[in-house]
Amino acid sequence: MTNAPAPVPTSPLGATLVIGATGTTGSRTAAxxxxxxxxxxxxxxxATAVPGAEPVRFDWYEPATHAAALAGADRVYLVPPLGDPDPAAVMLPFLRRARAAGVRRAVLxxxxAVPEGGPAVGKVHQALPGLFDEWAVLRPSWFMQNFIHRHIHAASIRAExxxxxxxxxxxxxxxxxxxxAAVAVRALTDERAPDSDLVLTGPEALGYDDIAAAVAEATGRPVTHHRLTYEESRDRLTATGMPPEFAALLAGMDRAVAEGAEDRVTDTVQRVTGRPPGSFRALLARELPGGR
Structure with a gap:
């Protein structure tokens, strides 16, 4: 009589479909x-290769790609289509299809700055609890990476x-x-889903003057914050090729920041992941070429 080999431990979960897996949060969540x-x-x-993951082709605006992407998935991380002022138009049909295909948990x-039922992705937020028994909506503040990676702020810092x-x-x-991403991983895989929206911030609230000073200190190059009017900001974003309605939305978010709407910090990262959120200066030291 021979002993059967011990079973190899496997994740009890099905596959997680990470939409936007080459983007800022999607790549980190997939990793x-x-x-x-x-x-x-x-x-x-x-269908770009991502380490440790199976690449699949997916386009929000090509429904023919959706069924194959959903095959074998029982949870999904949702990054809305970039720059679309009405993402619900393409996202809600997909989410209904995902539920029918066996997806039981969705993390959006x-x-x-976008409340449940608000503009753009706020409509998807509003619909999510009615579509899935297990869900979460991640509502992060502005990304620190906007000042060092692919973003209009990072580009203007480097150029000017x-x-x-x-x-x-x-x-x-x-x-x-x-x-x-660390919160997304927990929201996707913990035994109990958050079943709520989670506002995510760093450890401190900073003005753009503070951001400019920190980047200047880290790089040894002068960086300044130029204050625009709402109209100037809207027109500048539109000039980059952004849809006018979305440019107006982003400029309006800046105006809300000026009025204090984002002057807050939360304990969500610590509470969900068990570790404190990273600071902006720590990010600069870690990722910015020439940082110090």
């Missing part, structure tokens, strides 16, 4: 899931040493995308 041994289907428009990336906003002296609890 975090894979590091914990979960099956990951990494969805992007070009929204924003701290300038950050332009209509936020005035308003402060924001900027959050590290690594912390957003």
């Amino acid at each position: 975090g899931l894979a590091a914990e041994g979960h099956r990951v289907r990494a969805a992007s428009r070009h 990336l929204s924003a701290s 040493g300038v950050i332009r906003t209509a936020a005035g002296s308003g402060r924001v609890g900027f959050v590290d995308a690594d912390d957003i």
Whole structure:
């Protein structure tokens, strides 16, 4: 009589479909899931390879890509289509299809400035609890990475040493995308889903003058914050090719920052992950070329 080999431990979960798996939070979420041994289907428009994950092609505007992407998935991380002022038009049909295909938990990336039922992705937030028994909406503040990676702020810092906003002296609890992803992994895989929206911030609220000073100190190059009016900000964003309605939405968010709407910090990252959120200066030291 021979002894049968011991079974190899496997994740009790099905696959997690990570939409936007090459983006700022999607790539980190996919990596975090894979590091914990979960099956990951990494969805992007070009089925780009992601370490530890199965690449799948997915385009919000091509429903023919949706069924194959959902195959074998029982949970999904949702990054809305970038720049779409009405993402619900494409997201809600997909979510109904996902539920029918066996997805039981959905985690949506929204924003701290967008409440349930509000503009843009706020409509998807409002619908999510009625579609899935297990769900969460992540509402992070502005990303710290906006000042060092692919973003209009990072580009203007590199080219001109300038950050332009209509936020005035308003402060924001900027959050590290690594912390957003860490919360996403917990929301996707913990035994109990949050079944709520989670406002995510860093450890302190900073004004754009503070951000400029920190980047200047880290790089040794002058960086300043130029204050725009709402109209100037809207027109500048539109000139980059952004849809006018979405440009107006973003400029309006800056105006709300100037009025104090984002001057807050939360304990959500600590509470969900068990560790404190990272600071902006720590991010600069870790990721910015020439940081110190």
